[in-house]
Amino acid sequence: MALDTVTIATQNPDTTQPFAELGLKDDEYARIKTILGRRPTSSELAMYSVMWSEHCSYKSSKVHLKQFGEKAFKSDALLVGIGENAGVVDIGQNYAITFKIESHNHPSFIEPYQGAATGVGGIVRDILTMGARPIAIMDPLRFGLADAPDTRRVLPGIVAGIGGYGNCLGLPNIGGEIVFDETYAGNPLVNALCVGVMKHEDIKLATAHGTGNLVVLFGAKTGGDGIGGVSVLASETFNAAKPTKRPSVQVGDPFAEKVLIECCLEIFKADLVIGIQDLGGAGLSCATSELASAGSGGMQINLEKVPLRDPSLSPEEILMSESQERMCAIVAPEKIKHFMAICRKWDVTATVIGEVTSGERLHITFNGELIVDVPPRTVAHDGPIYNRPIKKPDYVDQLAKSTFEVPLPTDADEVKAAVLKLIASPNIADKSWVTSQFDKYVQGNTVLAQPEDSGLIRIDEETHLGVAVSTDANARWSYLDPYEGAKLALAESCRNIATSGAKPLAVTNCLNFGSPEDPGVMWQFAETVRGLADAALELGLPITGGNVSFYNQTGSVAILPTPVIGVLGVIQDVRKRTPMGIPSADLDLYVIGKYNGNLSGSEWAHLHGEIGNASPVADLNMEKRLVNFLLDGQPIFESAHDVSNGGLAATLVESVLKNKIGARVDLNDVANALFSETPGRVLVAIKSSATNEIVSLAGKYQIPIYKIGTTGGTDLEINQAVISIEELSKAHTETFPKLFG
């Protein structure tokens, strides 16, 4: 095909272009023509199509997401907010933490290993781009039912992909979630979170300014992988009738990324870049247009200089390629020699592909022919914005009016059988089969990792400063009431942070939903965003960034609305963290917080095919007091563990199994007490000598506390039911190996 230049586009305005195949709607194509005053060249069309895709432009979510800015809590800790590659938070001692979570759902369904691997690679580059050394990753995952054939296909591949890539980068994997629900069949969710650390003065931004400064592409060579991935994969619902989309999934090389990390960190240390951007979704189209539009606007790129793995790639394909492990930096001419020397040291290919110009347009030439001439902002930021129709789905009120019943154990034998059944169910069962495939030790700073309430990492070896991270979602509550569900997810994530002994500081999110073209899904989304914005404001936490993943649906069935909320916390002395496991015998066990006995949305109901009728209503004032109670009471807690999925039953079993120390508890209304997932509760163990202190803390923060028993022995005794640690361990640990080998 002949090169389609700006001159040709002007001369032949009526050429038919495949905009629909590239995912652009009629009116979007018309808008591009209006912006340019002519038809786009094929290269320009490629750029607009990927950058205006749902994945890159947030065109359906933008009108809602702006609440995160409008309602934002004004936090002094926030150093860089929404809009950059990742938010940055001040944690004191001149340290800054950057963290972000992103989805790689669709690619992971098509090619589980590479999809999940490159999901890790992408989020790590986002963190690196801020100037930070990546220090930990987490992976919230969701799958169809555990025994479904497709789950057996995608789960092992996704887990191996995360491990294969993350382990090779030398990043400890410190937590995440694994949840099964039939709505995720065909739509597995692979979210990846990365945390990075830097000094305040080291923060880098994605901007290109200073006429004459050089645009350097470095890292892996550009190949044909992932072409059209953004527009075709992330923005369209899967349709069985269409041809396979495997070639659109990127292929990762973790070794190249590891070397790129070390190379970048050395370049940052020598202060050699003015701006930097990673190449992720939409590749060079995204990097050049975003860098240029964040600067003065002018940039000249010589596309033929891009080093290619596949020399047959056309200019359009080079612009759209999503080849992994690439970065784009803006470097002053006097520093380019030093920059190149560091790249050579790490055997990283680096090429000057253009420069910042004094104009306001992004010009891309190919062997001297002008093929792109656009105002970069129109590509990067002025994409279409849709205020899509919203309608509360009928199921919400129908369920709210409905009643449901699940069998409840009464006598000792039934209680024992019920507890063993619950802890063997895939959502509650031990996840070591998965987490033991991840390196949690590398870097030598991991204080807590899965299955603890939060992952906790030491930042400074001298001062013992550390950070904690947790991710949470309860999609069933979000289904029943997305507004409350979002608030509850944030509250739970904060509670997990405080349970480990850290103070919540900032929020990130990954919002996974069905098709935005379905008004019911759009209602779920709008309510979720409203709930999250309200809750963050009330809890006094800034939202530092996030990610939206739409089109997670098969046919007309959408996934449960799944807002995964990540919270970052700070702990002044990591030696004072509170672990989840009961550490010794003869301690008193308390449940902090009140339960209401409602089983709606609980795992126990789910096990019996019921979702329930109503979500709990978040009591954020109480949650705030609870966080303060936990932080204040930390010195007297020998262990602490959040009550969430699986209720008190799961919490008790996990606390007992961690160090294999038994417990004996007496519970009224035993079935509801065990299986209700009433939010805002934590199980703590204290020495009986600390009784006065816990009582006085409860008074101070007006949080009800209930002494339910003591620790010790080799059994978990619940009223008259006696379950040996051996029985618990067997039930808890056998499920995953049985399912996945």
Added chain:
Amino acid sequence: MSFRVGVVTFPGSLDDRDAARAVEMAGGIAVPLFHASDDLKEVQAVVLPGGFSYGDYLRCGAIARFAPIMNSIVTAASHGFPVLGICNGFQVLCESHLLPGALTRNSNLHFLCRDQKLKIENTNTVWTSGFKPGQEIVIPLKNGEGSFQCDDETLKILESEGRVIARYVDFDPNGSRNLIAGISNERGNVVGLMPHPEHAIESLMGPSTDGLTFFTSALQQLVGR
């Protein structure tokens, strides 16, 4: 006086900073060594850390063995210079023929990260002299290719000469012959170990502090010279 212990960084090394921390915590001075130079910078011992040198492409450790720094290490090792290879470092030592045998894919084919119990079998090497004979320790194990394999004759030599320095206890993590977790050369100055002692030097960050003894052992031996 403090002794200088080199820690080599290959492209793809991951636990180099952890190994350096362990050296410092044991009382030594950690000296970074870069793969592309053959300069040992006057160090008195060397640690080859864990990771995925050169992405473990071709075969674990197969490319790293050709790094210029390895020429100097192989020469020095033949004169009794102490070398500890951990995980990928063990694989590099096998590929360099400083140690016999090979590390192959774990028998269950998965990467495995766990706290592993080991029994120290030989306390006469530079790196294990601080342990009591038969001492049981718990340190992290994390690898995808940690199954130690060798031919029958080599196995017989290793066993009869007491060159198996540590064995897995209670749990077989990877299908290694005779549950071998680590071996030494004849002289006892070169040791390869699959599990990671550098991740068990602080009780808060690891399952124990048992790993530190590998590093203090070597430093004690250097004092004695």
